[in-house]
Amino acid sequence: MKVNDLILQTVTTLLSFIIIIFSVYLFFAGHYTPGGGFIGGLMTSAALVLLLLAFDIKTIRKIFPFNFMTVAAAGLLISILTGVAAMFFDVPYLTHTFGYVELPILGETALASTLIFDLGVYLVVVGIAMTIIQTIGESE
Amino acid sequence: MAFQILINVVIAFSWMFLKNQWAFPDFIIGYFWGLVILFLMRRFLPGRFYFERVLAAGRLFFLFLRELVLANVQVIRDILRPKLKIEPGIFAMPTELKSEWEITLLSLLITLTPGTLVMDISDDNKILYIHAMNIPDADQAVAEIKNTFEKAIMEVTR
Numbered sequence: 001m002k003v004n005d006l007i008l009q010t011v012t013t014l015l016s017f018i019i020i021i022f023s024v025y026l027f028f029a030g031h032y033t034p035g036g037g038f039i040g041g042l043m044t045s046a047a048l049v050l051l052l053l054a055f056d057i058k059t060i061r062k063i064f065p066f067n068f069m070t071v072a073a074a075g076l077l078i079s080i081l082t083g084v085a086a087m088f089f090d091v092p093y094l095t096h097t098f099g100y101v102e103l104p105i106l107g108e109t110a111l112a113s114t115l116i117f118d119l120g121v122y123l124v125v126v127g128i129a130m131t132i133i134q135t136i137g138e139s140e
Numbered sequence: 141m142a143f144q145i146l147i148n149v150v151i152a153f154s155w156m157f158l159k160n161q162w163a164f165p166d167f168i169i170g171y172f173w174g175l176v177i178l179f180l181m182r183r184f185l186p187g188r189f190y191f192e193r194v195l196a197a198g199r200l201f202f203l204f205l206r207e208l209v210l211a212n213v214q215v216i217r218d219i220l221r222p223k224l225k226i227e228p229g230i231f232a233m234p235t236e237l238k239s240e241w242e243i244t245l246l247s248l249l250i251t252l253t254p255g256t257l258v259m260d261i262s263d264d265n266k267i268l269y270i271h272a273m274n275i276p277d278a279d280q281a282v283a284e285i286k287n288t289f290e291k292a293i294m295e296v297t298r
Contacts, residue, residue, distance in 0.1 A: 004261045010244040 012054035019047035037118035041125025068130040075123025082117045144190040148174040196295040214254035229275030
């Protein structure tokens, strides 16, 4: 019994873009407003799961050709390295700093090193959530 | 269509370069002059003048809003009636629309109209299977859908 998933697939392609841009907004909003790496990662995983529901697992593998366990490991490595980097400046492990940087287009922007740590958290969450979903989906 | 929009954006940017002002209002002014120029030169461009399609999309949106209100009024009437006077059934409706976007849009609009609901699409994307609350009105429903929604969608996409 094969059904024609035309409506679901067409709507999903449009919606996944909106969900992903919302997740990126949440990721960058985390410093002053609700949001952050964890919820941003979960939202990105939600978009990927929606794509998994509409299409099949092989298509998603073709579109995102990376191993999600590697993604989680890379995120953990980034988070640890931001903590270690603080020790080179003679401050305790995981000390974070921020500063105002003059960027060419954006002008004066406040950049915090917490963002890199958050990027690590984001990658860990996406990697682990997708690994769980794919493992459950593949086991017959 | 995309080519015309690109030309319009390029004209708007040229306007901003010439005025040497980088603000959103200047972009809007440049875009407006680009629209005027494109309208005057529309005979030289491939395809239809794209702003017609924008207006058609707006008309489709208002049609959708009207149908949404009508659908919910009809459902309220059916619920509040002491005796149910419905004869449910499923009928097939051949469609002339081709692309995935057109068919999806048509299906969603049909689902939001009073008493009809798209259940499935045939594998060659040519026939929609629609569940109707009142099957005696099915032929009338087909005619209505063809005259309003299909026409409005074709106005936008062709």
